[in-house]
Amino acid sequence: MTTATARRRTVRQFVPPQHGAWAMLLLPYLAGLLVSGFAWPAAPLLGAWVGGYLLSYYLLQAIKTGRFTRFRPQILLYAPITVALAVPVVVTRPAVLWFAPAYAVLLAVNAWFAWRRRERALLNDLASVVQGCLMVPVVAVVAEVTPRWQPFAVVLLYFTGTVLFVKTMIRERGSVAYRRASIGYHLAALAAATLIGAFAAVVSGALLARAWLLPGRPMTPKQVGLVEIGASVLVLAAAALAH
Known part of the structure; x- marks a missing residue:
């Protein structure tokens, strides 16, 4: 060896x-x-x-x-x-x-x-x-x-949505129920983000777009991970500005 x-x-x-x-x-x-x-x-x-x-x-x-x-x-x-x-x-x-x-x-x-x-x-x-x-x-x-609730809320909204989104891309790929749940959640998250701030709402809108458009596309787990790295950077910026 x-x-x-x-x-x-x-x-x-x-x-x-x-x-x-x-x-x-x-x-x-x-x-x-x-x-x-x-x-x-x-x-x-x-x-x-x-x-x-x-x-x-x-x-x-x-x-x-x-x-x-x-x-x-x-x-x-x-x-x-x-x-x-x-x-x-x-x-x-x-x-x-x-x-x-x-x-x-x-x-x-x-x-x-x-x-x-x-x-x-x-x-x-x-x-x-x-x-x-x-x-x-x-x-x-x-x-x-x-502690301020806004940064916590930004991060919580993101990771909760990520759980649903990643499932629609990998383990629950093809599941109509999971895709609907993911899109529905991200719509609700967008509404919540508007109460936090303008940039948080913009980022939430981008996360909604990826939850709506990407499921069903032929993406590898690595590609999904790269998408989430980019999303994490945006969410970090949104959390930093949400106070």
Whole structure:
């Protein structure tokens, strides 16, 4: 086995093959920074946030398969890293613990669906979306400023719609019901975005157009991902301006 092959195998063993999850991790965090500003606890917060995702992914895999020993190396790696990075955040900004009950409930939803082997269920996806979007007010609390609802709403509207849109492009391709649900949701999101601001409404209109026009077209998952990268940049700008 070559060194490069061994390295790729190690990466596959310790890094989840969930490329879309990174946008859900980073976009709300960056939106929070742009809106609330940077305070030094935001640095370990990012590490704890990423470490917590990696830890939760492998814990949920262990629950799903019932094979905890298989995922022990990943759990034993990411658990202490997450705790070590979370401690300075909690010590210096104990107000972040107000978010703990919400995360506990949402993670319990993820665990239940993992146990039932239904992690692709819509409700499970939405629970993950809310977890990610809550990072916007968490960053605000870390920066010791009052959280604003508008940036949180912009990010939440986007990721909720993305769940539906991506399903119409990949797993539910050809489903008329999902396509109608996606378009209907994006119409409602556009109406909500008009209450947030002009740029948020423009971005929401663009997201509606992609939800309306792209399903049914022969696009690969990679191409869909590239579309969402562009959408994420627009949403980040909209969130930054929505305060």
